[in-house]
Amino acid sequence: MATQRAAELRRLLARSYPWAKKSFIVGAPMRIMAGPNLAVAVSAAGGLGFMGPPAKPDGVLADLDRARELVSASDLRHPLLPIGVGFQVWNGDLKIATSAIEKHKPCAVWLFAPKNGQAELDEWTASLRGASRDTQVWIQVGTLGDALAAVNSSTPPDVLVVQGSEAGGHGMTKESTGTIVLFAEVADAVKESGIPVVAAGGIIDGRGVAAALSLGAAAVAMGTRFLASSEARIAKGYQDEVVRASDGAKTTLRTHLYNHLRGTFGWPEQFAPRTLINRSWIDHEAGVPFEKLQTLHDEAAKSGDAGWGPEGRLATYVGAGVGLVRSVQDAGEIVESVRNEARDILKALSDDA
């Protein structure tokens, strides 16, 4: 029964993204770093690429213009713009978002991190649906409570993304757990809704994709792995760290320190970003005052790529699975290789079972 339901939800989701191949790979909307080049490359490889929020809310318009050009030059043909657009709700601009969606009609939006819970997500959902009826609304949650609030709201999403605690960037500060548990419990709790559930958090390679599909995921979102793609909008020093770092259980943690060092304040307290540990954190733990850390951080920011690394000081947001990322590849190559790995793993296990 559960197996059949999972298959139905996979098919239901796939119908809205007819170019997407099995297994359905999603490029997560990492802020700034998932730009139009990455999003279109993921979709062109038979996945679904999301753009993340740009540095300023109105940057989404230029990114969408660029994405449209890239799609036109690709083999992708679809009535809607065949990529998704991610919005960080708490400090997003709903007016700009709505007009951007109205103009470009992407196939999906991905909403994350409201300040005022489901009510704010409902407001965004209604406004964006008003702007583009066929654009699907994906909502990312990190707790069972938020998942239930989303599917039971007056304005439920079309797709629910469940993010386990292994995820990089902003996730739940606490009250989360690993994808292997969280996904299954949420999927069970929302099954009556008939809403497809996508897994995110700690999925880096074909093993993770096959594991997430086994848990019942209708699609699998990857973020950290795409930071190490040719198309990521990322500094070389940062990307080198994504490839170099290992043992994310020990070398990453969730803290707002780097947000604050970059001058970003106001994140709702339930969210905090997972980052690689470097000198800023080590010195902070050793009691160096924030003002001093900020001075050192700002100097590091001027040093370019040398600002990252174990002795660097800049924010290096990655997932706990960073140790499984071992080289920079084209995004299309990543999508294809993880899809093939997952297929081979599932076939071998099925034959052997």
Next chain:
Amino acid sequence: MATQRAAELRRLLARSYPWAKKSFIVGAPMRIMAGPNLAVAVSAAGGLGFMGPPAKPDGVLADLDRARELVSASDLRHPLLPIGVGFQVWNGDLKIATSAIEKHKPCAVWLFAPKNGQAELDEWTASLRGASRDTQVWIQVGTLGDALAAVNSSTPPDVLVVQGSEAGGHGMTKESTGTIVLFAEVADAVKESGIPVVAAGGIIDGRGVAAALSLGAAAVAMGTRFLASSEARIAKGYQDEVVRASDGAKTTLRTHLYNHLRGTFGWPEQFAPRTLINRSWIDHEAGVPFEKLQTLHDEAAKSGDAGWGPEGRLATYVGAGVGLVRSVQDAGEIVESVRNEARDILKALSDDA
């Protein structure tokens, strides 16, 4: 390549436990609660059941005597005693363990939680191997560093168990992460050793089993699920909680409070148990002094099954996946059902890929 290697390691492990069916399900050695009845029931169902440490080290002899009787009355036939025995190393008694293993020659021992790292595990491994040459040594780790120390030691284990942070009972206090990431990174790091790797932590049902196999696990260990088995050596009040509780991300945490309330001190600081939150923790957080908590705890202990529950005060060690445990079943039924679920899931995904 990776798929082939995973298949080879599954076969290698299975050769030592010829009664075990695919997918290889292991009953984890929960202290006290995994007694001879549970261990033998898991093995009799085509898995491998481990007994956990009893309340006092010399209790292992009576448990092994009882296990031998149960095995004799079962269909299990094997030159070694076809169950495993778990030892908590830091406060274990190596002399008693060695004589027990020498007398009963179980097919496996599972070593966990040394006070002095790999050196202590080496000492135990050498002594137990001296007592029973064919008994396989399983070592449980929760970090990449401990995994590398184990496989690179002068006395490497026969089997490595990787426990993700979702696990119940004692695991890593920090520097761990979810099974979906930790397992894959450890498996890659130790691949040259040729040692089979078993996944533990957050695996409750056939979805989790299929996911763990997808990650490359040679076998899959489950603990919390077996707390809700007819054969578990567990108070009814405790077991009722395992069935009742949900949302383990929110309702469990790792703390030594309950160890201390029970009078257990001295755990190496890198380990702490995951427990359901109840009044003892809530009052502790509210600033109630330890002495008062202890008085209330000891009163609760006298109240029997009422000592557990959201308003109870007793230690209720469970994994973060406790919400996926929904009824008490016979252990053999659990083993068979998760095996069948996993097989169906893998077949459906393979057919659909």
